[in-house]
Amino acid sequence: MNEQNIDENKDEKADKSISEENDPIHRIPIKRHLWPEEVEAKKLRHRNSILQTALIFAILFCLASGWCLGSIHPIRLLANLQTLDSDSKINEVLNIMTNDWYFSKDIDNPEERLTDQALTGMTSNSEDTHTEYMSREEIESFKQSINRNFVGIGITYIAVDGQMPIVERVLKGSPSEKAGVQPGDIIEKIDGASVEGKTSSEIADMCKGESGTTVAITFARDGEDITLDIVRREIAVTVYGEIKDNQIGSLEIVQFGDTTADEVKAYLDEFKDAGVTKLILDLRDDGGGYLNDLQGVAGYFVPKGTEIMKEVFRDDTVSRIVTDKQPYDCFHQIVLLVNQNTASAAEVFTLAMKECRDDVTIIGTTTYGKGTVQITKYFSDGSALKYTEAKWISPSGVWVNGTGITPDITVKLHDVLYTKFTMMEDTESYAVDSVSDYVKEAQLALDYLGYSIDRMDGYFSASAEDAVRQFQTDKHLEVTGILDSVTYQTILSDVIYDWNTSDVHDLQYARAMEVLNG
Secondary structure, three states: OOOOOOOOOOOOOOOOOOOOOOOOOOOOOOOOOOOHHHHHHHHHHHHHHHHHHHHHHHHHHHHHHHHHHHHHOOOOOOOOOOOOOHHHHHHHHHHHHHHOOHHHHHOOOHHHHHHHHHHHHHOOEOOEOOOEEEOHHHHHHHHHHHHOEEEEOOEEEEOOOOOOOEEEEEOOOOHHHHHOOOOOOEEEEEOOEEOOOOOHHHHHHHHOOOOOOEEEEEEEEOOEEEEEEEEOEEEEOOEEEEEEHHHEEEEEEOOEOOOHHHHHHHHHHHHHHOOOOEEEEEOOOOOOEOHHHHHHHHOOOOOOOOEEEEEEEOOOOEEEEEOOOOOOOOOOEEEEEEOOOOOOHHHHHHHHHHHHOOOEEEEEOOOOOOOEEEEEEEOOOOOEEEEEEEEEEOOOOOOOOOOOOOOOEEOOOOHHHHOOOOOOOOOOEEOOOOEOHHHHHHHHHHHHOOOOOOOOOOEOOHHHHHHHHHHHHHOOOOOOOOEEHHHHHHHHHHHHHHHHHOOOOOHHHHHHHHHHHO
């Protein structure tokens, strides 16, 4: 309501005569007397007038500011003006995205999808790349990758850029080994369906099936196609062992999973019965695993009650992890092989062995450097949160995070084994004087295989042509001297086959044998 202010003290000005001297009469202004109550009321109305004016200016300022900001970041100015706490905000956003977001209509179970996305974002932090939220499917895959227990055919393969996958390893005693699959075989078809352009997970899904069922896989080997029928079955293998020349036991620990300690014990019993006293423990590419199994494996090599690591929590409390087994007393010289992919529990084991024994030598390249401990919290829908609970340090207090473990003896492998390969298209080919990354990769591979190469920079020289011709002759391929897709794939297959079936080019393993035999 607008209120009109009236000045009750307004004076009436007296009309002055033309000449006061001639007209001495004066008019006296009349002022009405105000009672105290009227004075206070007048003051109150004056204050209200000032406040109303200020409020009007404030509203006008806010509207103008909002309009200016809205022109930069458009918003619905007066829609749903309310303040929400964190929980309410998350729920409100989820409700809007599920029910009001236009594209939610195109998503099956949008609430589940959006919740998974939100939790993934919440747990993705630059400070800690090892904490992550995993959906039901992802956690199952994660557990399988550690325990390596699955129904399958028993191979590992390299799927390069979505192209033809190359068999990297055939697991001992697996259905694939029994069927005759070899490292270096190129997977072309699964049950008659081409795998070209498939992702690694899609290829794995094509190989999966119930135990006892058969899958027919077509491989390319030395330029020819072969189809093998492979019967799927349950597989759980994390350890590979054999006795080498001069009574040296070789044990490769791929992962510290649920069955690793038992698998290691079975091999150590075999070695002990055969009189083995020296060991090579191969931890290359071992990404870690479960603390309990690490503790169990370490217990075979150090006295019972030995501290193998310490966990340091966020409140600086410390938990000591000690062994609880009676160790084998027959192994007196041990070499540990490590590389840039040796991580986590494998690093714990490496440092514990080094610090708790005086007969251990570490050979290879600097390890990954993961010095944190994760635990997994499972939810009722099958999903899980794997988060960092603590850091770990060695018995002497060493923290390897970000630095890794430097070997006692550094030995680097051939450059081809550190190369990421890309797959050539069927229509591509390279001849003398051409330049390509494919040529460089082929040069590295041919040099590894023992062919004479004058340069390995991607320039196709006359020497490279001679090497390609010789390789094609040795593999009964069409001899052209041209690097085509068939020749290129066969070269890469031979490298993988050689690496997985022979120790000739394993310089790290050769150095280990020298140390143990020296």
